[in-house]
Amino acid sequence: MKKLLVCGITLGLICMAGVGFSLATDKGAADMTLQATIDKAKKAKPAIFPHGAHQERLACADCHHSKDAAGKRVAYVDGQKIEKCETCHNKQETMPKKLADYKGAAHALCKDCHKATDKKLAKCSVCHPKKK
Numbered sequence: 001m002k003k004l005l006v007c008g009i010t011l012g013l014i015c016m017a018g019v020g021f022s023l024a025t026d027k028g029a030a031d032m033t034l035q036a037t038i039d040k041a042k043k044a045k046p047a048i049f050p051h052g053a054h055q056e057r058l059a060c061a062d063c064h065h066s067k068d069a070a071g072k073r074v075a076y077v078d079g080q081k082i083e084k085c086e087t088c089h090n091k092q093e094t095m096p097k098k099l100a101d102y103k104g105a106a107h108a109l110c111k112d113c114h115k116a117t118d119k120k121l122a123k124c125s126v127c128h129p130k131k132k
């Protein structure tokens with residue numbers, strides 16, 4: 001356990017040295033499994049998401065944004081607080097129907113781009129791998 005901790009700290013320091021100039025920006029995990037927790041489907045259907053690989057190709061602002069006091073979308077600015085999609089995209093909030101839950105918001109972002117890029121990338125199993 002102790003060894004693991006030291007390892008983690010060392011790795012962290014190496015990473016920090018590597019990104020030196022952008023120390024203040026938390027990039028989040030490189031690989032994620034996304035799962036709705038508020039408006040979840042009866043049968044959970046987690047989605048895999050290689051965050052790091054997308055960050056290499058896309059700008060943070062292509063996916064992240066926030067909202068103002070009136071509930072309007074505000075474009076991403078460097079260093080802003082990044083909240084979970086579901087914090088805003090849930091059925092308690094006043095959102096257009098298509099964006100009113102995690103599934104809707106995620107499909108509108110992820111699936112639409114995948115579809116526009118290559119039909120094969122829009123297959124359900126690309127993001128929702130079949131259980132082995």
Ligand code: HEC
Binds near residue numbers: 058
């Ligand atoms: C292709 C879309 C996409 C791009 C590009 C992207 N992200 Fe993300 N990011 C996400 C998604 C989706 C999540 C998971 C949000 C959730 O759990 O609801 C996330 C999560 C995060 C988190 C963790 C938030 C939390 O509370 O768990 C951070 C930090 C983050 N991103 C930073 C960045 C930064 C900085 C960039 C640009 C260098 C970036 N992201 C680029 C989609 C993206």
Ligand code: HEC
Binds near residue numbers: 073087099
């Ligand atoms: C702080 C609140 C907030 C968070 C967090 C948030 N959104 Fe949004 N999002 C909004 C608002 C407000 C709109 C505008 C809704 C409308 O059209 O009335 C919006 C619009 C969108 C749209 C429509 C296209 C566009 O860009 O306007 C998509 C797709 C979307 N969000 C996906 C996501 C995803 C995926 C995440 C997580 C990575 C996320 N949102 C996080 C508030 C948020």
Ligand code: HEC
Binds near residue numbers: 050121126
């Ligand atoms: C603006 C476009 C865009 C957005 C938004 C986007 N992706 Fe992607 N994604 C791509 C492209 C392009 C590839 C293929 C990259 C490659 O083959 O190197 C990809 C690859 C992937 C892969 C790996 C597929 C494979 O077989 O290797 C997964 C999984 C994935 N995306 C999930 C997601 C999820 C989940 C989201 C939303 C949180 C998302 N993507 C948002 C464009 C996008």
Ligand code: HEC
Binds near residue numbers: 043127
């Ligand atoms: C490009 C990635 C992507 C593709 C392709 C995709 N989804 Fe999703 N889907 C997501 C993400 C991200 C979520 C939100 C996180 C989660 O799984 O709860 C989601 C959520 C869902 C949910 C709600 C899951 C839950 O646990 O509440 C269902 C049901 C669903 N998708 C079905 C489908 C079906 C059916 C297809 C094919 C027609 C499909 N998805 C294609 C990314 C994708």
